[in-house]
Amino acid sequence: MRKLLFAITAFSLVFTQAWAQGNVVDQIIKEANDNSMLEQLAYELLDKNGPRLVGTPQMQNAHEWAVNRYNGWGISARNEQWGEWRGWERGITHVDLIEPRVKTLEAMQLAWSPPTNGIVDAEVTVIPNVQNESEFKNWLKTVKGKFVMIDMAQLSGRPDYNWEKWGTKESIEKMEADRRDAMRAWGERIRNTGYNSRELPGVLEEAGAAGILISNWSRGFGVNKIFGARTKSIPTIDIGLEDYGTLFRMVEYGDVPKIRVEVTNKDHGTVPTYNTMAEIKSAVNPDQYVMLSAHFDSWDGGTGATDNGTGTIIMMEAMRILKKVYPNPKRTILVGHWGSEEQGLNGSSSFVEDHPEVVKGLQALFNQDNGTGRVVNISGQGFLHAYEFINRWLEPVPRSISNEINTNFPGAPGGGGSDYASFVAAGAPGFSLSSLSWDYGTYTWHTNRDTYDKVVFDDVRNNVILTAILVYMACEDPEFFPRDKAELGTNPRTGQPREWPSPRKPTRKGGND
Incomplete structure (x- = not known):
C-alpha cells in the first residue's frame, strides 16, 4: 500500500509539474x-x-x-x-552637382564626420593612376580646396542575382572578369600612392582637400554601407553608386565637375x-x-x-x-x-x-x-x-x-x-x-x-x-x-x-x- 501511495504521489508530482510547464508555455504563446x-x-x-x-x-x-x-x-x-x-550628433548632408549640369546627389556623411562650416562649392577630382609615391606627392599639391574621390566606380550597379537572372552565360562571365580586373587595377592604383585606403583620408586632409568622397556599395540595388569617418577637420561623404559613377566618369573623361556641399553636425564632447x-x-x-x-x-x-x-x-x-x-x-x-x-x-x-x-x-x-x-x-x-x-x-x-x-x-x-x-x-x-x-x-x-x-x-x-x-x-x-x-x-x-x-x-x- 505504501509503495502504491508513493507511486501515486510521484506520478501526481510529475503530472502537476508537466501541467504547470505546459500552462506557462501556452500562456507565452x-x-x-x-x-x-x-x-x-x-x-x-x-x-x-x-x-x-x-x-x-x-x-x-x-x-x-x-x-x-x-x-x-x-x-x-x-x-x-x-x-x-x-x-556626436548627425545633421544635414546636402550635395548638389552644379557643373556641368545640375542634380541633387544621393549623399550621406559618415558617422563622426566633421562639418563643412557653411556651404562649400568645389571641384571634384579622383585619386590618380600614378607610378609611384613620388608622383603621388606631386599630385597632392593640386588637391587644395577640392573634393577627392577615393573609391573605384562600380562597372555595374546591378547585383549578381540580377545578372544571373537576365544575362547570358558569356555576359555574366565577362562582367565577373571585368569587375575582378577593375578591382585589381584600383588596388594597384591605391598601392602606388604609397598609402593604404585607411591612411589616404588623413593624407588628403593634410594636403588641404575640401573633403573626401567614397561609395561603399553593398552589392544590392540602392544600398551602401555607412561606417565612420577617418578625417578630423574635413567631411567624409558617401555618395550613392549611381551618382558616384557619374562624378567619376566626368573626371575620367576630362570634364571638371563641381559640387555644392553642406554638411552640418554637432560635437558634444x-x-x-x-x-x-x-x-x-x-x-x-x-x-x-x-x-x-x-x-x-x-x-x-x-x-x-x-x-x-x-x-x-x-x-x-x-x-x-x-x-x-x-x-x-x-x-x-x-x-x-x-x-x-x-x-x-x-x-x-x-x-x-x-x-x-x-x-x-x-x-x-x-x-x-x-x-x-x-x-x-x-x-x-x-x-x-x-x-x-x-x-x-x-x-x-x-x-x-x-x-x-x-x-x-x-x-x-x-x-x-x-x-x-x-x-x-x-x-x-x-x-x-x-x-x-x-x-x-x-x-x-x-x-x-x-x-x-x-x-x-x-x-x-x-x-x-x-x-x-x-x-x-x-x-x-x-x-x-x-x-x-x-x-x-x-x-x-x-x-x-x-x-x-x-x-x-x-x-x-x-x-x-
Missing part, C-alpha cells in the same frame, strides 16, 4: 500572438527615436525610453555606465556610455541567472532596424511576456541591451569584467543579433553538455518553430561577432539564436536601408516565443548548466590544437582617435 507589442515597440525605437550610434543623443534617448518601458511593465530597469565616448539592464528577481535562486541579450547600438545610415532593433524588441517583448505569465521565476531573469557592440563588443565585455558574480551564476544567455529572420541555427558553443540542456529547453517549443532550427553540438566557441561571445570567452554558457538571412548581409547589415519596413514581424514574433520559452525552461531546470568544455580539435590551417577564445579588453573611452 497566447500572449505573444494575441497581445503583441512588437509593432509599437519597433515604431518607438526605430521611427520615433531613430538610429543609435554610440555617443549620440539618440542613443541616450533610447536608453531612457527602454528603462521607462520596462518600469511601465513593472520590471526593474537601470542604465549602467560602462565607459565614455565621443559625443565626451559623453558617458551605458548598457540598459532589466531584471525579474528570483526569490528561489536569486544569484543564478538566465539572460536575454541583444546589442542596443547601431550604425546610423538607416535606423538600425535589423541590426539590431529586431533583437532588441525580441528581448523586450519576451521580458514583458515573462513578467506577465511567469512573475516568480526560479532563477533571476536578466536582460542586457548592450552599448557599442559595433565597435568591438565593448558594452557586453565591460559587463563581463564588472559583474563576475553574474558570469559565475549564469545558467544560460540567449543572444539575437543577425537580422529579422526566424531563428534557424543554435550552436552549443563548445560546451560539452549543451546537447542535453538545449534539447531539453527546446522540447516544449511549438514544432512549427523548432522544426526550422538546426542545432550543432557541441559546436565551437564564438570568438566574436556578437555579444554572446563576451560570455563564452569567460567560460559562461552564451548562445546565439541565429536567424534566416533575408539578404541581411547585402541589404540591411550596416546599410542606409536598414529601416522599419525591412522588419518581418511574423518571424520576429516566432523568435519572441522561442526566446521566452527557452528562458522559462532554463529557469525551471533543476540542474545548473555545467561549464565543461569539449575538445575543439585541430586548426587545419596551423595544425595546432584549437584554443578557447580569451576575454577581450573593452575600449572604455573611444571615438576620439
